[in-house]
Amino acid sequence: MVDPDDIKAELRKRALEIGFDAVGFAPADQPQEAGDRLKDFVEAGYYGDMGWMPETYERRRHPQALWPEARSVIVLAQNYGPEDDPLAVLDQPEQGGVSVYARHRDYHDLVKKRLKQLARWMHETLDCDVKVFVDTAPVMEKPLAQSAGVGWQGKHTNLLSRDLGNWFFLGEVFTTMELPPDEPESEHCGSCRACLDICPTNAFPAPFQLDARRCISYLTIEHKGHIPEELRKPMGNRIYGCDDCLAICPWNKFAQKTREEKLRAREDLKGPSLAYLASLDDASFREFFSGSPIKRTGRNRFLRNVLIAIGNSGRNEMIPHATQHLDDDSPLVRAMAVWALFQLMLLAEFKTLRQKHLSKEEDAAVIEEWNRAS
Structure with a gap:
């Protein structure tokens, strides 16, 4: 394969077959706005005692600050939609409320394994260098995901999707290969302020x-x-x-229950x-x-x-x-x-x-x- 659009189509197909639920492509030379917002967050002290936020700011503010050779970023979403209403437990004071994402096995293991599977195929077949990241690395993955068309950052600062609601994890494959980017997603929160x-x-x-x-x-x-x-x-x-x-x-009306057994x-x-x-x-x-x-x-x-x-x-x-x-x-x-x-x-x-x-x-x-x- 030499045509970039064919490569994208094959990558999307393989990612979905591996088990991801959405795929998007973004350029590694991201606009400066996301880095500026991160700077404002750090300077306001909103990070609390998460000292790694200011410490990793320079690497986090821009994909190429983390890896200068990167040219494209593949953003992948893994749905973990719950089977029931996560707020129902709040009416049961003798029980503890545990966030939906933590009610199952550690998602890092599952997502990283699948990222590596896709990256290995890219390296061996497309002769490009790759690096994979889950949210333990200094990557501004939500702005990247919006740039890749996977979703948009809502007023609660989390990523939203018209297909998956709020309930999905993100992972990224950085690559030295130049791939045509997808159309960025626009914000669809409107006047809603429920969150x-x-x-x-x-x-x-x-x-x-x-x-x-x-x-x-x-x-x-x-x-x-x-x-x-x-x-x-x-x-x-x-x-x-x-x-x-x-x-x-309200966008959760389009959310789906996870099909991944390890995330139930x-x-x-x-x-x-x-x-x-x-x-x-x-x-x-x-x-x-x-x-x-x-x-x-x-x-x-x-x-x-x-x-x-x-x-x-x-x-x-x-x-x-x-x-x-x-x-x-x-x-x-x-x-x-x-x-x-x-x-x-x-x-x-x-x-x-x-x-x-x-x-x-x-x-x-x-x-x-x-x-x-x-």
């Missing part, structure tokens, strides 16, 4: 802008420390990620019991979340989230599940056990616990939690 209005923590300073420091997905997954007190109540029972702004989008939700992660999750030590946490992206967060941060959900449950029967963590090895866990118990107990009961535990507490943040609560 902005539903956000429990008001994480959107304006349409198309996200302050990660207020985003529940960031707070429950990326943030390593104590979650600010004013954001704990709005978290409700969301223990890993948040799908509110995705699930409410585990039954025990559709609405796991908070009581059970609170019982996990490090070994049982690792066993329960084997193969799951949740495992990377670590037991202590995850228990922090679970205890906030317990405190928000309003259920007295949850008190023992929080009390057991007042002597936990992790100060992060102990502090949230204190907060949860203050939400659930009568003040006299809480003060009795305080008298018993505060005298032997050594961590300043946990002591502050006891004092602030009482």
Whole structure:
């Protein structure tokens, strides 16, 4: 094959046969606007404690800043559409809300394997150099996907598709081969602001802008420390990620259930019991979340989230599940056990616990939690 359009057609055909759900082609010399928006995001401090954002800015701002030899980018989408309403679990306070993307096996493994399969064929058949990326690399994949016609960035800053709604992962194959680009996708949000209005923590300073420091997905997954007190109540029972702004989008009327078995939700992660999750030590946490992206967060941060959900449950029967963590090895866990118990107990009961535990507490943040609560 020598005709670029024939090469594109064959690549699209092979990508779909491998298991991807959408394919687009973008030039590697992207316009500067996306890099400027990233710069604004970093300068505003919206990245929180994700220090890798400013550290990788120069490589992230432009595809050729990451790999100067790149000439084209193939953007591939993998549908992970849920079988049921992701917001339904929010009405079940004794259960934990887990983001749809994390209710199954870690998607990085599946997507990267398929990217490598396509890239290997390109290298061997088309005699070009290739590099593959999933979202662990410094790639501005959403602007690239919009440039490739796969979708557009909505007001919630996530990518939207008229065929897949919000529910798809992205991966990229960078190549030294020059391929004709597809027509970029335009924005189709109109006057709708459903995704902005539903956000429990008001994480959107304006349409198309996200302050990660207020985003529940960031707070429950990326943030390593104590979650600010004013954001704990709005978290409700969301223990890993948040799908509110995705699930409410009207474009999901075109979304499809995933056809990929490895991306279908585990039954025990559709609405796991908070009581059970609170019982996990490090070994049982690792066993329960084997193969799951949740495992990377670590037991202590995850228990922090679970205890906030317990405190928000309003259920007295949850008190023992929080009390057991007042002597936990992790100060992060102990502090949230204190907060949860203050939400659930009568003040006299809480003060009795305080008298018993505060005298032997050594961590300043946990002591502050006891004092602030009482």
